[in-house]
């Protein structure tokens with residue numbers, strides 16, 4: 001455990017300071033940008049699909065990181081509960097929020113580009129902006145082993161007021177698109193070959209479904225910053241979850257359509273999103289593609305494995321739950337998916353992180369059966385996913401929170417970008433059409449970086 005500056009023993013008695021200010025207006029992007037000088041490398045941004053909840057974190061009051069993958073969910077839950085016993089929550093209208101992520105596959109040794117990101121990485125911000133139902137709150141946190149001094153409180157208030165001043169007077173910077181100098185389709189041949197191999201395995205009934213992904217690498221003329229990419233995705237991908245997570249010089253970001261789980265007042269919500277087709281250029285063509293998708297056996301099969309697994313998880317963790325009979329369409333800017341929402345009431349011993357543990361990876365990202373699919377991915381997939389397709393999101397002390405699946409995402413490392421996209425492979429999959437599907441799925445991130453790709 002660390003606070004912003006030093007290591008904290010998990011058993012130590014802690015002092016927890018929190019101070020909240022209500023604001024009449026503040027742009028979350030301007031607030032994020034205001035943190036560029038002082039908090040670069042220690043910022044995060046999150047917005048839900050409905051745009052009813054925005055979270056920005058600047059600086060680290062407390063972080064939990066770990067590369068021990070045995071108990072990574074319980075580890076964060078315990079650390080957070082431990083910290084929260086020192087927070088006098090009844091005295092505050094707002095809640096401290098823990099934002100973080102878990103890498104896709106803890107058993108995989110990280111590739112060079114992913115080395116900065118710990119396998120488990122959660123942070124309570126020093127300055128936390130929450131916009132919920134159009135109400136805006138800035139909370140400032142400080143965690144230490146010694147009681148906080150009056151000077152420290154004053155310096156934190158000054159720091160916050162400077163951030164607010166800078167966000168208000170500087171407003172939003174205008175950002176131009178990056179200049180791409182090189183686009184590399186990494187391991188294209190291996191990817192195509194892996195689809196052949198995996199369909200053959202599935203035909204031999206060694207697995208039912210396996211998601212195989214690939215990546216693109218981009219190089220640039222000029223520096224790529226997270227505020228630049230935040231400007232692009234907020235403008236271009238309004239109907240997705242938007243997230244950015246900085247770690248030192250690197251950052252990971254994306255615009256995902258897929259919820260892993262949301263918990264609100266002990267109700268849990270998940271979504272099965274699997275099966276894809278492109279958008280049509282006219283309304284008629286778009287509707288025709290949509291009904292083709294709703295009736296396509298291969299895509300329905302891809303989808304059904306996800307429904308079956310999520311149903312099982314809700315069966316185990318919920319007192320009761322509802323699940324519609326068949327899928328509907330989820331249309332986002334570049335693509336349409338088969339979509340089935342699920343909701344239920346959590347049993348008393350269930351929690352959001354237990355749901356994350358139980359659901360990750362769903363067969364929309366891993367496969368079915370899960371254990372076998374993970375082995376096949378490790379053996380055949382030519383790329384290290386890192387945080388791609390992984391759980392990313394937040395939780396508070398009351399047990400509410402939300403995690404999305406980090407697809408339609410990219411890593412920026414060493415001023416290069418790595419974009420990721422995959423697809424569900426079943427017995428009837430074919431390499432060329434899976435390849436085409438990844439081209440469509442690369443589009444949101446590629447557009448954000450100012451690029452295009454033609455299949």
Ligand SMILES: C=C(O[C@H]1C=CC=C(C(=O)O)[C@@H]1O)C(=O)O
Nearest residue numbers: 274275276364407421422423424
């Ligand atoms: C794995 C990805 O998408 C998943 C989510 C929706 C549809 C999918 C599909 O049709 O294959 C994938 O399961 C990705 O975007 O990289």
Ligand SMILES: [Mg+2]
Nearest residue numbers: 275276423424
């Ligand atoms: Mg697919």
